[in-house]
Amino acid sequence: MSAVEVFLDETPGETRGVVLRDGRFTHLLIQREDDPAETRLGARSIGRVVEINPGLRGAFVDLGGAAPGFLPLRRQDRLTQGERLEVTVVAEPRRGKGATLRRLGPGEGAPRLLEAGPDVAEQLQRLAPGVESVTGLPAIDAAIEAEEEALSATHVFMSHGIDLALERTRALAAVDIDYAASAGRDPKQGRAAANREGLRQTARLIGLKNWGGLVAIDLVGDGQEAEAQMKAARAAFAHEPQAVFAPVSRFGLMQLALPWRRTPIEEVLAGADGQATVRTRALALVRALRRQILADTVTPRFVARCHPEEARIAAPLAARLGPRAVVQADPDAPAGRGRIQET
Known part of the structure; x- marks a missing residue:
């Protein structure tokens, strides 16, 4: 266990x-x-159909107070614009896409949240x-x-001689498993062990990063051991019953599809430019203040001086930590470089 x-x-x-x-x-x-509570995974709402898009085979649903969610439609589904539905969120929003919904049944009244997700x-x-x-x-x-591991693109596992690179593009997630053979070890057994561990760590990291969609994995070696490689992949992703696997190619390329459920960690923390947002930086400062207060119970007060945009968000949050935590705006402080001083 x-x-x-x-x-x-x-x-x-x-x-x-x-x-x-x-x-x-x-x-x-x-x-x-x-x-928005309406777009949290598992949230249940009354929604109103605002657009039916045959090309996307779905409908956009107003949830009330949040961006419209997308409801995939089956061929037999029949909806009308303005219709009220009870829906639940099965995938949180990600960049350029709203929450994905599942229809629970008919609804009545104005769009509103019925029950927040867990x-x-x-x-x-x-x-x-x-x-x-x-x-x-x-x-x-x-x-x-x-957070540091979830945001990292490369991961080294020295004990297994593995170097993993994970990169997410608009179309798919690409994974490269590199292996440094060790002297005295049978090359074939070494490659097999590297693929098993590489796939296991890939499955873990994809879950940590909250990724889904199409995943392409460049395995160690070619596809001559396809059956063993597929067995290792199914074992690695056994926790995901909705995973769909394609055959391993003769070049050693494995592809699988995973469901989207949560917003990717990098999108929670960073903007479209890949840099931490103002809110992320402000929250990090408040967390650092809280850490100082918990670690040092003697110092009367800690003052965090930071960029004015960050201070605007951080100050009211830090006030909830009590009188020992203070945030002050400093026009000379670079973004993301707030400093905490004892007073």
């Missing part, structure tokens, strides 16, 4: 949950207080039933470490 640890970081403005299995991060959950604490209990969440300093640090 795998060893499981769960961490819950509830910092004003943002809650984070982390799952650690056998010493490796498998899930990073992030919910912000200003996220919060971070509830999701952690579903992912690790019966495991008590660790809070405080360890939770803050675990979330920071998980």
Whole structure:
């Protein structure tokens, strides 16, 4: 049985949950207080059909207070514009796409939220039933470490001689498994072991990053061991029953399709330019202040000086930490370079 640890970081403005299995991060959950509740995974709403798009084989549904969601339609489905439906979110929004919905039945009244999706604490209990969440300093640090790994494009596993590169484009996620053979080891067995571990870590990292869609994996070697490679892939992605696999090509390229469920971590934290948004930087500063307060219970006050745009968001959140936390706007402070001082 795998060893499981769960961490819950509830910092004003943002809650984070982390799952650690056998010493490796498998899930990073992030919910912000200003996220539209209507588009959270599992949320249930009354929606109104505002557009039917035959080309996309779906309809756009007004959820009330959030961007319209998309409801895929089957051939036998019949909807009319203005019709009310009860729907649930099966995939959160991602860049350029609204939430994906599933129809539950007819609805009545104005578009509105009926029931919010599970919060971070509830999701952690579903992912690790019966495991008590660790809070405080360890939770803050675990979330920071998980974020760093989720945002990294390269991952090295020295014990297995593996170097993984993961890159997400508009069309698909590309994974390259590189292997450095070790002296004295049978090359064929080494490649097989590298592919098994590479696929296992790929599955973990894709889950940590909240990725879905088409995934192309460049395996070690060619496709001569396709049957063994496919077996290893199915084992690695066994936690995802909706995964669909294509045959391994003679060049050693594996393709699979995974369902989208959550907003990718990089889109939660960064803008279209790939840089951390103002809100992300402000929340990081508040988290750093909270960490200082928890780590040092003696210092009377901590003052964070930061860029005015960040201070506008961070100041009211830091006030909820109590009188020991203060945020001050500093026009000379570079964006993302706020500093905390003891006073």
